[in-house]
Each structure stands twice: as structure tokens, then as C-alpha cells.
Amino acid sequence: MAKVTMNVNGKSRSAEAEGRTLLVDWLREGLRLTGTHVGCDTSQCGACVVHVNGDPVKACSVLAQELDGAEVTTIEGMANADGSLGTVQQAFQDYHGLQCGFCTPGMVMAASALLKENPQPSEAEVRHYLEGNICRCTGYHNIVKAVMAASGQQVEPVAAE
Amino acid sequence: MYDFELVKPKTLREAVAALQAEDAQALGGGQTLLPTMKARLAMAEQFVALSGIxxxxxxxxxxxxxxxxxxxxxxxxxxxxxxxxxxxxxxxxxxxxxxxxxxxxxxxxxxxxxxxxxxxxxxxxxxxxxxxxxxxxxxxxxxxxxxxxxxxxxxxxxxxxxxxxxxPVPERARYEKFIQPASRFPLVAAFVAKFSDGVRVAITGASSSGVFRWTEAEEALSADWSPDAVKGLTAPDAGEMISDLHGDGAYRAHLVKVMTARAVAAA
CATH class of the missing domain: 3.30.465.10 (Uridine Diphospho-n-acetylenolpyruvylglucosamine Reductase; domain 3)
Incomplete structure (x- = not known):
């Protein structure tokens, strides 16, 4: 076991980690930040996406000890300072971009990473960027609409609807 | 995943030294190795993380x-x-x-x-x-x-x-892959590269011996850099291709031709 310290959502946080402890387990069990979900645990579904030093990564496929000293943002860090929903979160609510909500933390983290890199993505770019995030409820259309809305663009009826 | 000791060298020399330990293995980005370790298909007493170098x-x-x-x-x-x-x-x-x-x-x-x-x-x-x-x-x-x-x-x-x-940077090149929809890995993919002294064609996903150079296509494309030059060729031997539930050997052999021609067309 080793003590691992990261800056999580703007605060310095520490917890113990074994060699094998994954970032997602360190966040959920070490810090009790259970907003980040474990879906497939094989880096396919994207429910565990968080930002590490600004970039989205799958927290189920990174070791906590490797990230000692890193800056991490989780879904708990996405709300505004007054506790109201952040832009991407609000858009997911407005456009019904979720049903069961299990994939939503990863979707929001991936979508906000996309908008940082590409503030006005096309619908095709949104769909391509989210290819590592799986949703089994919505059929993706409302998620794509939410991301388009969060980028300040007009939300058109999407293809195949 | 079984537990292990994680070593985090800061320099290449430290990493090489750490790998001299008995039962030590290098860990790159971990996007393949960590899932493999979770499935208990890979294990070592010590992993040497290369991400800090x-x-x-x-x-x-x-x-x-x-x-x-x-x-x-x-x-x-x-x-x-x-x-x-x-x-x-x-x-x-x-x-x-x-x-x-x-x-x-x-x-x-x-x-x-x-x-x-x-x-x-x-x-x-x-x-x-x-x-x-x-x-x-x-x-x-x-x-x-x-x-x-x-x-x-x-x-x-x-x-x-x-x-x-x-x-080395070729004059023209392109990678085209036919994706296996579940894994997103290539079912078959072709990398074509045209250098001043000839063409190279590398195929992945297809052969049971891993990545290989498709020399017949290299010769044909060196003489005539066009998708049609590939279409006239005989596909690689289906018996040497991977055959699984996603595609049998004959299907993969056919895809080798298709993806090579597409790569040339897009290069």
C-alpha cells in the first residue's frame, strides 16, 4: 500500500492504494466519490471517464499510483460553484439525454472534453467522439442533441429519427 | 487482478534497471495490459510503469x-x-x-x-x-x-x-481499416506507402501470423500506383488467414484486397 495524493475537483485529496488499485476504485472507495461509475471494467463502455490533467481517460484502465500528483476532475466537479448544474449537465437534463443515468457521468465528462477541444462540433463529430461511451437506453439521439445544445448550436432533428 | 508492486522510474535507465528484477514486466499506457491482467491472463510480481519517463x-x-x-x-x-x-x-x-x-x-x-x-x-x-x-x-x-x-x-x-x-516519410500513404463493430479493432486493415524507390503494403488483422507485407501488391503497385492494379491480383491464401466468428479466412483474404485498393485510392 502507498499513500496517493491527487488534486481532485480542485482540492488536494489523499487515500491509500495498492499497486493494482485502479483510479476508479481509488475515487469511489478511497474518496467515496461514487459519481464515477464502473460499467464494463474492460475500458469499452466509458461510464468511468474522468479528466486527468485535462484529458479524458477511462478510470477503470489507469492505476491510481501512476497518477500520484495528477489533477483529476470527476462528475462531482462539473456543477457550478453554487451547486446548480453545469452547462453540459443542464443540457442533458433539458434534452432528456439519459434514462437510467448509469452512463451519464462518463457521457458528460467525454462531452465536456470534446467541447473544450472543439467548441462547435458537427453532429457527426459528436457521434464519432462519443464512440467509446456506450448507452443502452437512449439510442444516443438525445445525448447528441444535448451536446449540440451545450455547444450553443441549434438543435436539429437528428438523422434516423 | 492479483496485486503487484508498481515501480515508477523517471528515466529510461532506471526503467531498464528495474526490469532486471525477477518477474518484472513493463507497463506502457495499460490500455491492453490492464484489461489482460484483470482477466488474469497476465501477471508479474512487479510492474514497471513507463508513463513517468x-x-x-x-x-x-x-x-x-x-x-x-x-x-x-x-x-x-x-x-x-x-x-x-x-x-x-x-x-x-x-x-x-x-x-x-x-x-x-x-x-x-x-x-x-x-x-x-x-x-x-x-x-x-x-x-x-x-x-x-x-x-x-x-x-x-x-x-x-x-x-x-x-x-x-x-x-x-x-x-x-x-x-x-x-x-521515413513516404511520398504518399494511407491507412484504411474495416472495423469489427464490437471490438472496434480492425477486422482487416491495410497501410500503403509509396516511396521513391517502391511501394510497401502492410496488412494487419488478417493473418494468423500477425502483421505481414503483401509483396504481390507491392510489386503491382510499384509498377502501377492505382486501385486497379490491386483488383487484378489474387487474394492471399485464405488458409493462412484468421478464421473466427467475425469472418472466415476467405472473407478476410478478400478484405485484404478491398482495403488495400481503398487505401491506394485515398492516399
Whole structure:
């Protein structure tokens, strides 16, 4: 076991980690930040996406000890300072971009990473960027609409609807 | 996943030394190795994380005009930094996995693993790249032609690390892959590269012996750089292709032709 310290959502946080402890387990069990979900645990579904030093990564496929000293943002860090929903979160609510909500933390983290890199993505770019995030409820259309809305663009009826 | 001790060297020399320990294994970006360890298909007492070694990260140009990519460079970095200098390679890197995977997975890890369906082995073999391997006895240069020895097998010795991969830049090149929809790995993919002295064609995903050069297509394309030159060829022997529930050998052999022609058309 080793003590691992990261800056999580703007605060310095520490917890113990074994060699094998994954970032997602360190966040959920070490810090009790259970907003980040474990879906497939094989880096396919994207429910565990968080930002590490600004970039989205799958927290189920990174070791906590490797990230000692890193800056991490989780879904708990996405709300505004007054506790109201952040832009991407609000858009997911407005456009019904979720049903069961299990994939939503990863979707929001991936979508906000996309908008940082590409503030006005096309619908095709949104769909391509989210290819590592799986949703089994919505059929993706409302998620794509939410991301388009969060980028300040007009939300058109999407293809195949 | 069984527990292990994680070592985090800061320099290549420290990493090579750490790998001398009994039952020690290198850990690159972990996007393949960690899922494999979770499935208990891989295990060591000690893993040596390469992610903290700055000297094997980044892209530069050497005196011969080759693009030199540090073994610890992520796919996302290659996609970004080679977009102008080697667009075909940047495009290959930018289509591996998904954005989150590309922020962790590295070129050195992909090449050292030599998954028969991985993208980078085709890019390295098709580009006639040189792989730099760092080990206890110093640095070795290994031509891509001598590096990929079969499914999950390379010329790397025990304890060696891919420190850098050097890519000559072709006049024209392109990577085209036919994606297996569930895994997103290529079912079959072709990397074509036209150099002043000839054409190279590397195929991944298809053969049960891993990435290979399709020499018949190289000869045909060296004489006539066009998709039609490929269409007239006989497909590789279906018996040597991977045959599984996603596609049998004959289907993969056919795809080899299709993807090579598409790559030439798009180059």
C-alpha cells in the first residue's frame, strides 16, 4: 500500500492504494466519490471517464499510483460553484439525454472534453467522439442533441429519427 | 487482478534497471495490459510503469528527415503532432480505440505487444520504420521487417523497452481499416506507402501470423500506383488467414484486397 495524493475537483485529496488499485476504485472507495461509475471494467463502455490533467481517460484502465500528483476532475466537479448544474449537465437534463443515468457521468465528462477541444462540433463529430461511451437506453439521439445544445448550436432533428 | 508492486522510474535507465528484477514486466499506457491482467491472463510480481519517463515522450525530426516518436508517446499526441508531417500516420493514430484510450495508449506499447489486429504494427511495417530498443546492453536498432515475428511476438529481448520508433516519410500513404463493430479493432486493415524507390503494403488483422507485407501488391503497385492494379491480383491464401466468428479466412483474404485498393485510392 502507498499513500496517493491527487488534486481532485480542485482540492488536494489523499487515500491509500495498492499497486493494482485502479483510479476508479481509488475515487469511489478511497474518496467515496461514487459519481464515477464502473460499467464494463474492460475500458469499452466509458461510464468511468474522468479528466486527468485535462484529458479524458477511462478510470477503470489507469492505476491510481501512476497518477500520484495528477489533477483529476470527476462528475462531482462539473456543477457550478453554487451547486446548480453545469452547462453540459443542464443540457442533458433539458434534452432528456439519459434514462437510467448509469452512463451519464462518463457521457458528460467525454462531452465536456470534446467541447473544450472543439467548441462547435458537427453532429457527426459528436457521434464519432462519443464512440467509446456506450448507452443502452437512449439510442444516443438525445445525448447528441444535448451536446449540440451545450455547444450553443441549434438543435436539429437528428438523422434516423 | 492479483496485486503487484508498481515501480515508477523517471528515466529510461532506471526503467531498464528495474526490469532486471525477477518477474518484472513493463507497463506502457495499460490500455491492453490492464484489461489482460484483470482477466488474469497476465501477471508479474512487479510492474514497471513507463508513463513517468519524459525522455521517451514526444515527436521530433532527425537529420535524415525521419519522424522520431518516443515509445511513451500517446496515440492522441501522434494524431495531433504528425497531422502535418505524416498525415497517414496521424490518421492511423487518431482512429485507434476512442479518445479516452488514445490519451493513455502508447506507440511503444502497441508495437511491443504486436496484437495481430493492432493498427501501429501495420504503420511501422508499411513505413519501413526502425524500432529503437533500450536494454541492459544499450540501444539496439531493429528494422520493422525484423521486428514483428508473429502473433504477440517481436524481436524484443527480455527486459528491453521500445524507446523510439523512427518513420521515413513516404511520398504518399494511407491507412484504411474495416472495423469489427464490437471490438472496434480492425477486422482487416491495410497501410500503403509509396516511396521513391517502391511501394510497401502492410496488412494487419488478417493473418494468423500477425502483421505481414503483401509483396504481390507491392510489386503491382510499384509498377502501377492505382486501385486497379490491386483488383487484378489474387487474394492471399485464405488458409493462412484468421478464421473466427467475425469472418472466415476467405472473407478476410478478400478484405485484404478491398482495403488495400481503398487505401491506394485515398492516399
Amino acid at each position: 519524459d525522455e521517451i515522450k514526444g515527436v521530433c525530426l532527425d537529420d535524415d528527415g525521419r519522424i522520431c516518436i518516443g515509445g511513451g508517446t500517446t496515440h492522441a499526441t501522434v494524431a495531433r503532432e504528425c497531422a502535418e508531417s505524416y498525415p497517414a500516420l496521424a490518421s492511423l493514430a487518431g482512429r485507434i480505440g476512442d479518445p479516452a484510450v488514445r490519451n493513455r495508449g502508447t506507440i511503444g506499447g502497441s508495437i511491443a505487444n504486436n496484437d495481430p489486429s493492432a493498427c501501429y504494427p501495420a504503420g511501422a511495417l508499411g513505413s519501413n520504420a526502425t524500432i529503437m530498443a533500450e536494454g541492459p546492453n544499450g540501444t539496439r536498432e531493429i528494422a520493422a521487417d525484423d521486428f514483428f515475428l508473429g502473433m504477440f511476438t517481436t524481436a524484443l529481448e527480455e527486459g528491453e523497452i521500445v524507446s523510439e520508433v523512427k518513420f
